Each structure stands twice: as structure tokens, then as C-alpha cells.
Amino acid sequence: MKLALLDLAWRRHSCLPGRDSSRPRFSMASHAPAGVPARQTESLRHSYFEQVVLFTGVFAVTLAAATPPIVIQNATILTVTKGTLNGSVLIRDGKIAEVGEKVAVPAGAKVIDASGQFVMPGIIDCHSHIAADSINEGSVSVSSMVGIEDVLNPDDISIYRAVAGGVTTANILHGSANSIGGKCTVIKLRWGKDAHEMIFEGALPGIKFALGENPKRAGNPTGQRIGAGNVQGRYPATRMGVEDVIREAFNEAKAYQQSWKDYDQKAARGEPAVPPRRDLKLEPLVEVLEGRRLVHAHCYRADEILMLLRVADDYGFKIRTLQHVLEGYKVAKEIAAHGAGASTFSDWWAYKMEAFDAIPYNAAIMTRKGVLVSLNSDSDELMRHLNDEAAKTMKYGGLSETEALSLVTINPAKQLMIDNRVGSIEVGKDADLAIFDKHPLSNYAKVEKVFIDGQLYFDRASDLAERGERETEKKKLMDKEKEEQKKNAPAGRGRPAA
Numbered sequence: 368m369k370l371a372l373l374d375l376a377w378r379r380h381s382c383l384p385g386r387d388s389s390r391p392r393f394s395m396a397s398h399a400p401a402g403v404p405a406r407q408t409e410s411l412r413h414s415y416f417e418q419v420v421l422f423t424g425v426f427a428v429t430l431a432a433a434t435p436p437i438v439i440q441n442a443t444i445l446t447v448t449k450g451t452l453n454g455s456v457l458i459r460d461g462k463i464a465e466v467g468e469k470v471a472v473p474a475g476a477k478v479i480d481a482s483g484q485f486v487m488p489g490i491i492d493c494h495s496h497i498a499a500d501s502i503n504e505g506s507v508s509v510s511s512m513v514g515i516e517d518v519l520n521p522d523d524i525s526i527y528r529a530v531a532g533g534v535t536t537a538n539i540l541h542g543s544a545n546s547i548g549g550k551c552t553v554i555k556l557r558w559g560k561d562a563h564e565m566i567f568e569g570a571l572p573g574i575k576f577a578l579g580e581n582p583k584r585a586g587n588p589t590g591q592r593i594g595a596g597n598v599q600g601r602y603p604a605t606r607m608g609v610e611d612v613i614r615e616a617f618n619e620a621k622a623y624q625q626s627w628k629d630y631d632q633k634a635a636r637g638e639p640a641v642p643p644r645r646d647l648k649l650e651p652l653v654e655v656l657e658g659r660r661l662v663h664a665h666c667y668r669a670d671e672i673l674m675l676l677r678v679a680d681d682y683g684f685k686i687r688t689l690q691h692v693l694e695g696y697k698v699a700k701e702i703a704a705h706g707a708g709a710s711t712f713s714d715w716w717a718y719k720m721e722a723f724d725a726i727p728y729n730a731a732i733m734t735r736k737g738v739l740v741s742l743n744s745d746s747d748e749l750m751r752h753l754n755d756e757a758a759k760t761m762k763y764g765g766l767s768e769t770e771a772l773s774l775v776t777i778n779p780a781k782q783l784m785i786d787n788r789v790g791s792i793e794v795g796k797d798a799d800l801a802i803f804d805k806h807p808l809s810n811y812a813k814v815e816k817v818f819i820d821g822q823l824y825f826d827r828a829s830d831l832a833e834r835g836e837r838e839t840e841k842k843k844l845m846d847k848e849k850e851e852q853k854k855n856a857p858a859g860r861g862r863p864a865a
């Protein structure tokens with residue numbers, strides 16, 4: 368009750384578009400209609416998804432078309448991919464329509480004077496757990512049947528706080544309790560929208576893998592010998608067991624994939640054929656084998672990084688990103704040769720045994736060795752200042768300003784295969800922009816405004832101006848709640864005497 372009242376107060380006074388409370392809030396889940404073969408169901412599912420994407424796109428364009436063009440003038444524009452210039456950005460229909468030193472202002476356009484300020488692409492976090500009601504399905508070693516999309520929570524205040532730090536897109540990952548975890552979802556931080564409207568339409572889906580302490584500790588949480596006393600083990604409980612779980616899962620996935628190929632071939636020849644039983648655990652792994660789902664793998668140690676790359680090579684798929692990858696600097700050449708990206712921390716180390724060999728030069732060394740590197744947060748707090756994390760690579764490794772900014776913009780966009788839409792300031796891309804009062808690589812920089820799809824989702828001045836009104840409304844609602852609690856309290860239950 369209290370959270371609902373506070374949320375109502377927040378949304379009533381927010382400068383952002385509110386949500387229609389009469390609509391249900393849920394994430395789309397895929398369910399096979401009774402009697403429909405799995406392949407046909409998959410086709411229907413993709414058809415439905417395409418229709419939803421089309422509807423979402425039409426809705427977004429319609430919304431954007433109803434909004435007058437916006438011109439951000441007199442700013443230092445950090446395009447990331449096309450250099451830096453002093454000039455203007457024209458936003459029209461949710462897209463970047465023009466960038467240049469001199470941009471004509473269309474009739475009826477809203478003009479934002481950004482004199483002395485800096486415009487950069489919206490920050491992209493390649494590893495986050497915000498906006499999710501649950502993270503780990505830790506009861507099994509392979510949980511590829513579950514997905515973050517089904518538990519997205521659009522009311523998580525961390526979304527707004529991340530936007531206030533300039534973040535516009537995030538890869539929401541399953542946790543690391545499993546050798547093969549659940550499915551991941553890329554979202555845009557459209558605060559005020561429902562769960563489905565936050566999903567980054569058209570982004571390839573992902574899946575979480577995990578190596579090392581986390582999945583093996585889940586198998587033996589007490590650290591005692593399996594079978595001793597009341598210790599109930601969940602395989603695997605060792606690092607070698609983690610590899611075995613991954614290999615066995617892909618052995619099963621390959622057999623499942625072949626069963627469908629055999630069925631399709633028989634059906635194409637007109638022969639009687641019974642479709643295989645649909646397996647929701649193996650379907651995502653077949654998508655990995657076929658390049659239709661991206662693997663994001665939690666890892667730390669160099670030996671395990673090499674192990675996973677070799678497993679992937681053996682089964683014919685690629686690791687899209689190595690997450691954390693704190694010993695990546697030791698095997699950077701091998702990572703680059705495989706074609707994996709690395710999404711790491713700027714300077715986290717020694718917080719557990721696996722992290723003792725971490726160094727702050729990790730991102731820079733991997734970059735120089737040809738690895739596509741990004742910096743992530745894995746934290747709702749750190750997420751609010753990823754620009755500062757990027758700046759550290761200039762001190763630890765000597766990266767340039769553009770290289771540092773790339774670690775939280777175009778590089779994670781490439782890792783998530785959404786760089787055709789976001790990650791840089793270029794004509795035709797989504798108008799996901801952050802305006803800072805100082806250079807974003809300065810510790811003193813603050814976010815002034817954030818646009819997502821050309822819509823204003825954060826305005827520091829409005830936020831500050833409305834805080835008093837929000838506090839007043841919050842107090843009224845809390846007082847009202849207390850009165851209702853008193854009214855509904857059972858009679859005759861006063862405070863006991865001392």
C-alpha cells in the first residue's frame with residue numbers, strides 16, 4: 368500500500384509521460400497453443416513478435432511525430448564515432464536528423480541552449496540487474512528455460528536513477544548461480560512505461576553463462592564435503608564440473624536440433640512424421656548454436672576463460688561477451704582470436720578469491736590487444752556514474768578521451784549488436800542523448816537532460832524544482848495511510864502497560 372501511494376505521488380509530479388494504470392503490467396511469455404507443432408508455434412511466435420515490434424515502432428513514431436522537433440544548440444558534441452564539434456543536433460520523429468556546426472531551426476521546433484555544455488550518446492550498460500523482480504533460478508544447473516523478460520519490473524526506482532546518470536540502454540542479465548543461466552533482455556530505460564514497452568525492440572536475445580566460484584558454490588554452499596552431515600549437493604560443485612555441465616547441455620541441444628532437422632526433412636518429403644516434443648530448456652541453446660541468441664559469460668580466471676572459448680569452438684558457436692573477465696589481460700590475444708567481446712570493471716579487485724589478480728589496466732590492455740571492450744556496472748549504484756568509470760582508463764592505461772567514452776557507448780552497442788541504432792551521435796540513429804554541464808569524463812560533471820527516442824526522460828532543473836512538492840504530497844499520503852491504519856485497527860488492543 369505504502370509503495371503504491373508513493374509511486375502515485377512520484378508519477379503525478381514527474382515530468383515524464385505517465386502510465387495508464389488501467390492496463391495490466393506484464394512481460395510477454397511464449398506459450399505453445401494446444402495441438403500446434405513446436406516449429407509452427409515458433410513461427411507463430413516470431414510472427415507475433417514481429418507484429419508487436421511493428422506496433423511498438425508505429426506507436427513510437429506516432430508519439431514522436433506528435434512532438435515538435437528539438438534543436439540542441441551551441442553545445443560541444445561528442446559523437447564518439449565522428450569526432451567532436453561545436454554545434455547543434457536536430458531531433459525529429461525520435462531520431463537524430465542532423466548534426467553540424469550550423470543547423471537550421473525548423474518552424475515550431477523547441478530550442479535548447481546548451482552553451483558551455485556537452486552532448487554525448489546515451490550510456491549503455493552491458494551488465495545490469497536492475498528492473499527485475501528476480502535474478503537467479505539457482506535450483507538447477509541449467510536454467511535456460513527461464514527468462515528475465517518475464518520478471519521485468521518497470522517500477523524499480525533504479526531505472527530513474529540510472530537515467531539521471533545518463534544511461535539510456537541496459538542489458539538485463541540473469542544471475543550467475545548456474546553454469547548455464549536464464550535468458551537476458553536488452554531494455555531502454557523508458558521510465559514510466561510498462562514492462563513490454565521498455566524492451567529494446569529488435570535487439571537479439573541473450574543468455575547468461577557463469578564460471579567459477581558462483582556456480583560451484585551454489586552446488587556446495589557450505590564448503591563441506593558433499594554427503595557429509597546434512598550437506599545436499601547440487602552438481603556441479605567444482606570448476607571441472609562446470610565445464611561438464613556446459614558440454615552435456617550442448618550435447619543434448621545438438622541432439623534436439625537434429626531431431627527437428629530429421630522431422631523437417633521427412634515432412635518436406637511428404638513422409639509421415641511426428642514432431643519432437645518441445646523442450647523449453649534446449650530451445651535457447653539451439654538458438655545459440657544457430658547464432659540467434661548471444662552468450663554473455665560471467666568469468667574471472669584466465670584458465671576458465673580459455674576453457675569456455677575452447678568449448679564454444681568445439682560446438683561451433685561464439686561467446687559474444689565475457690563478463691567481468693578480470694584476468695582477461697592475461698589471455699587477451701586468445702579472446703581477440705575467438706572474436707569475443709569483454710565487458711569488465713574499471714578497477715574492482717580483491718573482493719573475492721577469483722578477483723585477486725585483477726588490475727585496473729585490464730580494459731586498456733585488452734583494447735590494445737584488439738578486444739572489443741566495454742565497462743559495465745553490475746550495480747544499481749555504479750550504474751549512475753559509468754562516465755566516471757570510463758575516465759579511469761585514461762589514467763590506468765592511457766586511453767584517449769574517445770576510446771574511454773567508447774567503453775560505455777559504441778562498444779557495448781556493438782557487443783549487443785544494436786550499434787545500428789544507438790551508441791554514437793549519427794544521423795538516422797535513435798535520439799538517445801545525454802547533456803552534461805561539464806565534460807562527461809570529469810568527476811565534476813552532472814547530467815542536465817536525458818533523451819530516449821527523442822523524448823525527455825530526465826531534466827535536472829525540473830527534478831530539483833518539483834522535489835518540495837513531491838515531499839509534501841508524500842507526507843499527505845503517508846499521513847492518510849496512518850489514519851486508515853488507525854481506523855482499521857482491531858478494537859481493544861491498546862499498548863500494554865509497562
